[in-house]
Amino acid sequence: MSDFVLVGKTSDLSDPGQMLAEVEDRIVVLMKVGGEFFCLDDVCTHDGGPLSDGRLDDHTIACPRHGAKFDIRSGQALTMPATEDTVAHEVQVRGDEVWVRINESGAAPPKPALEAAGKTPALVNDTGPWNPSSLTTVMPASPAAAHAAGAISEDLVREELKKVIDPELFVNIVDLGLIYNVDLLPAEDGKTTCKIDMTMTSPMCPAGPQMIANSKQVLGALEGMGTVEVKIVLDPPWTPDRMTEDAKDQLGIF
Numbered sequence: 539m540s541d542f543v544l545v546g547k548t549s550d551l552s553d554p555g556q557m558l559a560e561v562e563d564r565i566v567v568l569m570k571v572g573g574e575f576f577c578l579d580d581v582c583t584h585d586g587g588p589l590s591d592g593r594l595d596d597h598t599i600a601c602p603r604h605g606a607k608f609d610i611r612s613g614q615a616l617t618m619p620a621t622e623d624t625v626a627h628e629v630q631v632r633g634d635e636v637w638v639r640i641n642e643s644g645a646a647p648p649k650p651a652l653e654a655a656g657k658t659p660a661l662v663n664d665t666g667p668w669n670p671s672s673l674t675t676v677m678p679a680s681p682a683a684a685h686a687a688g689a690i691s692e693d694l695v696r697e698e699l700k701k702v703i704d705p706e707l708f709v710n711i712v713d714l715g716l717i718y719n720v721d722l723l724p725a726e727d728g729k730t731t732c733k734i735d736m737t738m739t740s741p742m743c744p745a746g747p748q749m750i751a752n753s754k755q756v757l758g759a760l761e762g763m764g765t766v767e768v769k770i771v772l773d774p775p776w777t778p779d780r781m782t783e784d785a786k787d788q789l790g791i792f
């Protein structure tokens with residue numbers, strides 16, 4: 539078992555406050571909330587975001603990259619896109635000094651969630667060998683695109699939207715439960731206007747514009763489709779229980 543290491547004075551941190559520290563070659567974030575101190579690996583398990591740059595709110599800290607939240611007391615991953623806990627370390631206050639002991643039984647070094655979950659992008663993109671710089675969020679066209687004019691239905695729309703992949707989670711937006719509502723309205727030109735209410739796994743999700751554009755692209759390709767409107771809805775907020783069992787399987791959530 540490792541020893542406690544002095545990381546600073548209690549007065550080094552405001553309350554609430556956080557600071558970066560290095561303990562036995564491990565980069566950690568030390569946090570102070572309500573007069574108590576907490577310590578986590580400075581690593582978001584989604585894709586290595588620096589939690590020390592995140593927003594501290596009561597006993598949670600939000601990754602600055604895509605908004606995953608972690609419980610600062612346990613390291614538990616509370617919200618997507620993180621699906622794995624980060625490592626919490628033991629903290630002791632001795633007088634005005636703060637000491638940290640590294641939790642050696644903690645999780646393996648940070649990896650992107652996809653890798654950590656033992657998944658390969660081939661699961662979601664079978665257009666060739668995986669190359670991180672060539673990820674696409676649109677699946678190859680399906681025969682459904684050739685449906686008869688006038689036959690646009692909500693089922694067809696939802697099926698087409700399964701071609702749109704969340705670039706952070708590599709799961710399609712329908713199975714993630716991001717599509718709240720689909721309205722189909724007749725347009726004057728004989729086409730169909732489609733209005734979609736879509737949510738995000740996190741209000742800070744940077745993939746929103748991309749998923750909206752891709753949704754419009756796949757639906758706009760349907761014969762007989764007119765205007766496609768996509769509205770982002772954050773109320774009610776997305777929760778993991780909106781995912782299908784397939785999506786949970788892909789993300790390794792049981």
Ligand code: FES
Binds near residue numbers: 603604
């Ligand atoms: S790296 Fe932290 S949420 Fe993506």
